[in-house]
Amino acid sequence: MDKPNAPSCERNREPILAVLRDRFADRRKVLEIGSGTGQHAVYFAQAMPQWFWQCTDRADNLPGIRQWLDEAALPNTPAPLALDVNDAWPAGDYDAMFSANTLHIMGWDEVQSLFLHLPGVTTKDAKLAIYGPFNYGGRYTSESNASFDEWLQARGEHMRIRDAEAVDALAEAAGFALIDDVAMPANNRLRIWQRTR
Ligand SMILES: C[S@@+](CC[C@H](N)C(=O)[O-])C[C@H]1O[C@@H](n2cnc3c(N)ncnc32)[C@H](O)[C@@H]1O
Numbered sequence: 001m002d003k004p005n006a007p008s009c010e011r012n013r014e015p016i017l018a019v020l021r022d023r024f025a026d027r028r029k030v031l032e033i034g035s036g037t038g039q040h041a042v043y044f045a046q047a048m049p050q051w052f053w054q055c056t057d058r059a060d061n062l063p064g065i066r067q068w069l070d071e072a073a074l075p076n077t078p079a080p081l082a083l084d085v086n087d088a089w090p091a092g093d094y095d096a097m098f099s100a101n102t103l104h105i106m107g108w109d110e111v112q113s114l115f116l117h118l119p120g121v122t123t124k125d126a127k128l129a130i131y132g133p134f135n136y137g138g139r140y141t142s143e144s145n146a147s148f149d150e151w152l153q154a155r156g157e158h159m160r161i162r163d164a165e166a167v168d169a170l171a172e173a174a175g176f177a178l179i180d181d182v183a184m185p186a187n188n189r190l191r192i193w194q195r196t197r
Pocket residue numbers: 006008009033034035036037057058061083084085086099100101102105106110
């Protein structure tokens with residue numbers, strides 16, 4: 001099997017890392033949901049050796065992630081775990097969670113499931129960082145996001161750009177308050193919450 005490659009990771013990894021370096025500076029155990037190829041994990045874990053970076057994704061994606069992790073052979077990226085947000089989650093004490101470009105791929109019920117499970121895998125002061133496109137006030141932030149959303153919905157009715165306010169409500173219900181919302185290149189956002197209860 002050829003090693004998978006996501007060119008978007010090459011473009012967005014440095015701007016994301018620039019934010020995480022600061023906002024996750026005091027974090028030690030990061031759970032990544034929907035790692036995709038594992039490219040973000042390799043880049044971030046190499047740059048920040050103090051982070052223990054746990055990749056997860058649906059079982060189908062694990063062989064590709066393993067290829068990236070095995071090749072990098074970093075001491076802080078354990079073997080990826082199979083985790084579909086719909087299924088049972090392993091217990092955990094992660095003080096950070098990261099996910100990129102996943103909320104618009106999952107159905108809304110899956111997004112809900114993700115947030116429902118968060119308290120069970122995180123510490124009481126955990127931080128959560130989610131990267132991707134968001135709508136605000138029911139509106140697209142750009143023409144390119146509007147076109148992207150049309151393309152997504154043509155691929156699958158369950159896929160769409162999420163409303164930031166609706167995601168905040170799920171986070172709030174899970175005990176996480178929004179602490180930052182950083183504008184990123186290509187009309188994406190890196191939104192950060194912290195667990196308060
Ligand atoms: C567009 S890819 C993003 C991958 C990677 N995070 C990135 O930014 O390149 C969306 C990812 O979400 C994952 N995903 C979709 N539905 C999921 C679910 N129900 N549970 C866990 N992961 C899911 C997919 O397997 C895929 O890896």
